[in-house]
Amino acid sequence: MSAGAERKKKMNFELIDNSFQIIILGLSTIAALFLALRYKSRSLLILALAYACFCMGTAYYILYLVIMGKVPQVFYVAEISWLAAWLFYLSVQILRMERVGYRFSWFAVSAAVLVAVVAFADHAFGPSYFFSALFALVAGVNMYLSVLGMQSVHPYRSTDGLMAGCIVLQVLLYLTSDFIQDYTCFNLYFAVDITLTLSMVALLPFTLREVGK
């Protein structure tokens, strides 16, 4: 087998997984944008931006891999785009929590600190301390707001639970990647990634239910 064919086979499942993510999140972006126009909703518009950013990050990463044959080495454009998606998810949570109201919770703080510390210690966003710290901060604050939402008395706590699940899955994805060397075939890493993609997509009907009411 030639070196090119060998490399193609090795990248096989990573390509399938990333293509799946790009297609699903691309379609979700269009759906969220359409629904944002239909319901004139800011939450849905921000959710569309989050999907678009995640989709663009994955598209950049996979295109770089296909065109250049390696992963980005200098500035992490894909990571910046993924971070932007998490900033938009955080924006959605800020918007939701402004209706519910802020308060202090030790349990929410503990969950936020745990997520932030694990994300930073694992260098989730590449070797750059700056991006890892930024992601840890965004994930931590988002976790705090999500747990606070779950503890509050309002009818849409399941959305907060789903958002918290997405954050845990994102951190778990980076933790899993530390133990996986072979990306040729289906493994735990891809199972977590596909679950994360589907969980992010599930935020759309949950947000829509809230907006519809």
Add this chain to the structure above:
Amino acid sequence: MTYIENIFLCLAIPMILSLFFIKGRARSYTLFVTIGMGICLLSAYVNSLFMWLYGVDGTVAAIEITPVCEELLKLLPLLFYFLIFEPEPRELPTVAIAIAAGFATFENACYLTENGAANFSFLLIRGISAGGLHILCGILSGFGISYVFRHRWLSVTGTAGILGACTGFHGIYNLLITADGGWKTAGYLFPSVLIICLFIAKIVLPKFTISLK
């Protein structure tokens, strides 16, 4: 060697002189177009600095360094205007588009000096795609900051998110146009297609507003 400072002087001086004789919106537009050109010049210096710092060639710089530096520098005058002069929300998109147009114009002028102006059809496609890309980023920044995220903490997460979104979008464009064959064609086509879609949406939905609920 391209003497971009000289090109900047030739393009900017007539515009700066015109500022003394025009008033109102035309004056603001001309000023921000000139600022956009200045930002393009500045980003060339910043890109060169990072290229030297990381020891990378022009292709890697165009794919990984340029999108980050250019989008960050383009956002700075917009944020300065937004935070210091506190304009009406409807004024900000025009300012963002003017900065983007100035940036794209100066970038194209430098490209023409370096590569010649003989190939009409290629330059037409490049003009539309590069102009389309910068103007799309300008529209996203302008509308995003003034309408969607103009609200306390949301403005912080939203502005950072928009910067990431523009970086990802710009990164994909630069990555595609530096590749060969079909990738290059796709790279030149997608900003043009998106700006046409946006223009059609603007005509079809003239009275559309986001209720910000």
